Amino acid sequence: MLFDPISLRGLTVRNRVWLPPMCQYALDRPDGVPTDWHLVHYGARAAQGFGLMIIEATAVLPEGRITQADLGLWNDQQTAGFEPLVDFSHRQKTAVAVQLAHAGRKGSTWPDRPDAPSGLQSVADGGFTVVGPSAEAFPGLAVPHALTLAEVQQIPLAFAAAAKRADQAKIDVVELHAAHGYLLHQFLSPLSNHRTDAYGGDFAGRSRLLREVVTAVRQVWPEQKPLFVRLSATDWVEGGWTLAQTVELSQGLKELGVDLIDVSTGGNVPASIPVGPGYQVRFAAEVKRQVGLPVSAVGLITDANQAEQILRSGQADVVMIGRAGLRDPGWPEMAAAVLGAPTPLAPAYLRAALPRG
Numbered sequence: 054m055l056f057d058p059i060s061l062r063g064l065t066v067r068n069r070v071w072l073p074p075m076c077q078y079a080l081d082r083p084d085g086v087p088t089d090w091h092l093v094h095y096g097a098r099a100a101q102g103f104g105l106m107i108i109e110a111t112a113v114l115p116e117g118r119i120t121q122a123d124l125g126l127w128n129d130q131q132t133a134g135f136e137p138l139v140d141f142s143h144r145q146k147t148a149v150a151v152q153l154a155h156a157g158r159k160g161s162t163w164p165d166r167p168d169a170p171s172g173l174q175s176v177a178d179g180g181f182t183v184v185g186p187s188a189e190a191f192p193g194l195a196v197p198h199a200l201t202l203a204e205v206q207q208i209p210l211a212f213a214a215a216a217k218r219a220d221q222a223k224i225d226v227v228e229l230h231a232a233h234g235y236l237l238h239q240f241l242s243p244l245s246n247h248r249t250d251a252y253g254g255d256f257a258g259r260s261r262l263l264r265e266v267v268t269a270v271r272q273v274w275p276e277q278k279p280l281f282v283r284l285s286a287t288d289w290v291e292g293g294w295t296l297a298q299t300v301e302l303s304q305g306l307k308e309l310g311v312d313l314i315d316v317s318t319g320g321n322v323p324a325s326i327p328v329g330p331g332y333q334v335r336f337a338a339e340v341k342r343q344v345g346l347p348v349s350a351v352g353l354i355t356d357a358n359q360a361e362q363i364l365r366s367g368q369a370d371v372v373m374i375g376r377a378g379l380r381d382p383g384w385p386e387m388a389a390a391v392l393g394a395p396t397p398l399a400p401a402y403l404r405a406a407l408p409r410g
């Protein structure tokens with residue numbers, strides 16, 4: 054099943070081995086424009102058979118960046134910068150998604166590099182002011198400016214403008230980043246949202262911003278193109294966001310025109326997470342079972358038979374291969390050989406195909 058195509062709206066993806074969004078922090082200048090690193094990194098994975106790649110968290114506004122080495126989609130130069138890698142990937146028959154993101158209170162950190170400082174890049178050190186639902190910091194990071202009602206209402210417009218740019222760059226899918234403790238997740242979780250206006254309080258209030266973002270994006274994102282949402286299915290902390298709320302939210306998102314839920318967990322508050330092979334699959338399975346939307350499973354899926362079993366058991370519709378796909382761009386060909394499927398390699402690599410059965 055791993056190499057069966059899947060269709061969502063007007064898009065048919067050639068297989069179900071997908072690359073999840075993974076920040077590369079690979080900019081030379083803080084301009085948010087993809088570089089030759091992005092072309093080589095994503096291009097290699099397209100040529101070696103990933104069916105769909107989700108380009109890393111891409112900020113919809115400058116103050117929505119995690120770091121100043123993040124990609125952005127708020128100006129024309131950035132839009133044009135995506136085109137070569139989208140075009141190259143399409144020529145390899147690989148679909149391209151972009152993860153549209155706003156970091157909220159987790160913004161203005163140093164890029165994750167061994168030769169650089171880590172943690173908060175303060176305003177004094179050239180960082181920027183971060184925003185959030187409430188003036189409460191993520192441990193170790195800056196206290197955010199609590200967005201005013203008028204400022205919150207600008208957020209859906211920023212996501213919609215970035216989605217329009219993604220369409221101009223011929224990107225096939227938009228994924229909204231509502232996981233891992235970034236802005237949309239900060240609004241969802243009672244641990245980070247202490248607002249008393251229409252965007253806080255009960256479940257309806259805390260989920261209002263994400264629902265408005267989805268509505269605004271769906272209005273400008275072409276009808277035939279799929280829209281995904283990445284959610285953290287649990288905060289892994291008592292009193293936090295839960296699987297039951299994830300299911301209820303996903304039901305609402307389905308009605309608003311979301312086509313797939315990309316099910317991850319955690320990231321909003323420090324927590325002890327029982328990490329192990331396929332540790333998040335059961336959350337994806339539960340969303341799929343209760344909501345009836347296609348789901349992707351991610352998190353320590355590293356083995357071809359494990360991935361195939363996740364699909365065969367009906368727990369997910371696609372699998373995402375993250376760190377294993379960073380280590381080994383040839384993961385799809387390895388898996389296809391193990392499972393006896395035709396090679397997904399580009400023509401130039403056919404003589405390198407592994408023996409079958």
Ligand SMILES: Cc1cc2nc3c(=O)[nH]c(=O)nc-3n(C[C@H](O)[C@H](O)[C@H](O)COP(=O)(O)O)c2cc1C
Nearest residue numbers: 073074075076109110351352353354374375376377
């Ligand atoms: C280097 C790196 C960067 C990441 N950046 C993002 C990101 O931009 N957006 C996101 O939603 N998740 C991000 N993640 C999480 C991955 O998408 C994935 O969910 C996680 O690595 C678990 O999958 P794996 O065990 O297959 O690596 C990142 C992970 C890594 C290792």
